[in-house]
Amino acid sequence: MAKVITAKEVAAMVKEGDKILFGTFLCAGAAQDLIDALVEAGTKNLQIVAISTDWDGKGIGKLFNSGQVKRAQISWNGGNKAAQSQYASKELDIEFNPQGSLMERIRAGGAGLGGFLTPTGIGTVIEEQRETLEVDGKKFILEKPIRGDFAFVKAAKADKVGNLTYSKTSRNSNPVMATAADVVIAEVDEIVETGDIDPEDIITPGLFVDYIVKSKKRTHEERIEMIKRPQ
Amino acid sequence: MLTKEQEMALIAGRIAQEMKDGYAVNLGIGYPTAIPNHLPKNVHVMIHSENGIVGMGPRPKTGEEDPDMINAGGASITAMKGASYVDSAASFAIIRGGHLSMTVLGALQVDQEGSIANWMIPGKFTPGMGGAMDLAVGAKQVVAALKHVDKDGKSKVVKKCDLPLTGYKSLTLIVTDMAFMRVTEKGLVLEEVAYWTNVDEVIKNTEAKLILPDKIGTFHLPE
Numbered sequence: 001m002a003k004v005i006t007a008k009e010v011a012a013m014v015k016e017g018d019k020i021l022f023g024t025f026l027c028a029g030a031a032q033d034l035i036d037a038l039v040e041a042g043t044k045n046l047q048i049v050a051i052s053t054d055w056d057g058k059g060i061g062k063l064f065n066s067g068q069v070k071r072a073q074i075s076w077n078g079g080n081k082a083a084q085s086q087y088a089s090k091e092l093d094i095e096f097n098p099q100g101s102l103m104e105r106i107r108a109g110g111a112g113l114g115g116f117l118t119p120t121g122i123g124t125v126i127e128e129q130r131e132t133l134e135v136d137g138k139k140f141i142l143e144k145p146i147r148g149d150f151a152f153v154k155a156a157k158a159d160k161v162g163n164l165t166y167s168k169t170s171r172n173s174n175p176v177m178a179t180a181a182d183v184v185i186a187e188v189d190e191i192v193e194t195g196d197i198d199p200e201d202i203i204t205p206g207l208f209v210d211y212i213v214k215s216k217k218r219t220h221e222e223r224i225e226m227i228k229r230p231q
Numbered sequence: 232m233l234t235k236e237q238e239m240a241l242i243a244g245r246i247a248q249e250m251k252d253g254y255a256v257n258l259g260i261g262y263p264t265a266i267p268n269h270l271p272k273n274v275h276v277m278i279h280s281e282n283g284i285v286g287m288g289p290r291p292k293t294g295e296e297d298p299d300m301i302n303a304g305g306a307s308i309t310a311m312k313g314a315s316y317v318d319s320a321a322s323f324a325i326i327r328g329g330h331l332s333m334t335v336l337g338a339l340q341v342d343q344e345g346s347i348a349n350w351m352i353p354g355k356f357t358p359g360m361g362g363a364m365d366l367a368v369g370a371k372q373v374v375a376a377l378k379h380v381d382k383d384g385k386s387k388v389v390k391k392c393d394l395p396l397t398g399y400k401s402l403t404l405i406v407t408d409m410a411f412m413r414v415t416e417k418g419l420v421l422e423e424v425a426y427w428t429n430v431d432e433v434i435k436n437t438e439a440k441l442i443l444p445d446k447i448g449t450f451h452l453p454e
Contacts, residue, residue, distance in 0.1 A: 025282040025319075026305035028298065051282075051319065052359070055305070078358030079305070087357070096357075099281065100323030100365030107320045119368045120327065123346070123399020126364065156299075168310070170299040172283045173319040203318070223298035229305050 002162030002186070002209045007037035010185050010213060014038060014150060017070070019047040021106065021148040021181050023174030026052060026079065027059035027227045029166070031154040031187035033215055035062055045070040049106065049146055051099060051173055052076035053083040056230050064092070073146065075099035079229065098126060101143050103176055109145035110179025116143055151181035154215075155204065158188040159197050162206030171203065178208045185211045233427060237452060238408045241425060242376050244269040244453030246335055246406050249374070250276055254332040255325075257281065257366055260304050261337035262376040269453045277311075279331060281362040283322050286314025303362065326362065327369040334370035336363055338377040340392045343439035345402035345414035347375050348394035360397055367398025379407035379436055386438040388412070388419075409433050411450055412441070423448040 011034070014020065024030035038046075039062050046069050053074060054061040063069050064083040071093040077083050086092035097105070098120045108116055117140035121127055131142040153174040155164035164186055166174060178184050186209050218226075233241065243265035250256065250266070254276040258266055267289070270276065278287040280302045287302060288309035296307040317325070325331065340348040347367060350360040367373055380386055388405060405412040410433045411423035421441045424433050426449050434441060 025303075026301060028282070028301045028305075052361070074359065076359040076361040078361075084357075094359075096359045098360055098364035099319070099362040100327055100369075103319040103323050118327065120365045122368070124364060124396045166316075168297065168299040168316055169280075169283050169301055169308075171316055171318055175318040176320045220298070224296055227298050227301060227305065 001160060002158070002206055002212045004191065004212045004214065007033040007187070007213050010034055010211065011037035011041040011043070013183065014041070014043050014046075016043055017045045017047070018043075018149040019049065021151040021177040022048060022050040022060050023151070023153040023172060023177040024050055024054060024059050025169070025172035027054050027061075029154045029170030029172050029174050030054065030059035030226075031152040031185070032059070032226060033213060034152045034185060034187050035060055039063060039066050039068070042066070042068065044068055047071045049073045049148060051102070052078075053080035055079045056081050058226060058230065071095070073097060073102065075102050103173060105143050105146040106173075106176050106180045108143075109147040110176070113145060115145055117141065118143055146180065148181035149183065151177040151184045153178045153184065153186050155186050155188045157190045157192060157197065158186055158209070158212050159192050159194045159206070161194050162186065162209030162212060163197055163202045164188070164204035164206075164209065165197060165201055166203055175204050178204045183211070184209050185213060187213045187215050189215050233408060238378070239265050240269070241408055241450070241452050242406055245411055245450045246374055246376060247271065247453070249404065250274050250333070255279055255285065255330060257326065257331050257334040257370065259334070259336040259363070263335035263337065266335060279322070279325060280308070281322050281326065283317050283319060284308070284310065284314060285317065285325070286311040288314070323362070323365055326365045329369060329371060331370040333372040333374060334366040335374045335376055336366060336397070338375040338387070340387050340389060340394045341375045341377065341402060341405050342389050342392045343419040344391070345400045346392050346396050347373070347398045347402055348392045349397045351395050353395065363397045367401040372403040373398065373401050374404045374406060375402050376406050379409040386436055389438040390440065409436060415442075418442045420444060421447055423450045425449070426451045
């Protein structure tokens with residue numbers, strides 16, 4: 001059984017310097033209440049793993065605006081001015097990863113693998129930063145696994161076991177992140193009785209999920225606003 | 232001189248001619264986004280977006296946006312009949328595993344060996360590579376879509392990229408507002424020039440060494 005708790009209780013578990021994996025793609029599928037609670041708690045020196053830094057002041061972007069992030073392992077930082085200026089002034093350490101390699105590193109972390117070999121990045125700066133290996137005459141980059149202290153994921157629905165279903169492109173990296181952290185918290189729009197989700201429809205089995213947080217009710221307009229690129 | 236709209240239509244329209252019915256494609260930001268508007272009749276493609284959809288449809292009407300439906304650029308989208316959603320790891324398995332017939336990427340610089348640079352300008356601009364490095368090695372055909380020269384008139388089609396690479400020797404085609412070029416083992420072949428210019432102008436504006444076949448075609452604005 002996954003325990004239902006509040007966003008505030010989740011934020012209180014996070015300590016300075018902890019590493020958090022966030023499922024979000026440009027704010028779609030971001031665990032908004034967990035992010036807001038973390039901003040309110042003000043926990044500093046966080047290490048973040050996510051596809052991008054999201055938009056300025058939106059999604060996990062808020063954690064950069066509030067200056068709570070020390071290090072980020074991401075693939076893109078083109079939409080967040082706060083993170084860009086912190087990176088330029090070296091307040092923020094960014095490790096840029098090809099997005100597919102980043103996802104697979106987290107998948108490897110969750111699947112108990114010591115790493116994997118990929119052709120992505122050969123002949124680029126990524127090759128200079130990594131070990132390479134030759135297999136059957138072809139050169140590959142060795143990518144190592146990533147795990148977190150926490151994973152903050154956003155799902156559409158959970159049952160009381162913690163089984164999760166997602167909604168459309170808000171699924172994105174959430175199911176991957178949910179496999180690779182010591183403590184996994186799922187923020188969900190709806191909690192249903194165990195047995196009410198068809199096992200065929202479950203994307204993340206509840207054994208990956210430790211805690212469930214019920215999302216605040218938001219209007220359609222508010223939800224659209226949350227993903228809109230700031231002008 | 233072309234207007235911005237003409238330039239977009241010219242490049243996107245020419246690349247659209249390379250699409251075959253049944254292709255699975257990934258289209259980057261910039262010129263590539265206009266390609267679906269110019270697909271030949273009876274050519275239907277499945278558009279993959281790396282944030283997790285195969286079978287992406289057009290933008291929704293204003294007021295019909297869905298907060299759970301965006302593309303890799305963050306814009307609102309719809310799903311085509313037959314679409315499917317995947318998580319990010321599966322989405323990149325599609326890319327790296329060679330399951331895409333073609334990808335079209337915007338570029339800052341390309342070279343005669345087929346290398347592409349599109350993710351940073353040192354000291355100026357570091358947005359990050361996003362999914363572009365995986366697309367550059369994974370898709371069966373990798374097409375670069377870019378303006379032929381920069382705002383100072385300097386060629387973006389060079390002998391060897393000096394910007395940090397996204398993909399090393401990974402391009403199949405380079406399509407600009409001036410030329411349609413194919414990357415071959417012998418070098419970069421100028422197959423067609425845009426209707427508004429000529430072979431001499433293209434050579435003058437290209438730093439890369441171009442191979443000139445006996446017959447060089449012309450490409451036009453789409454109808």
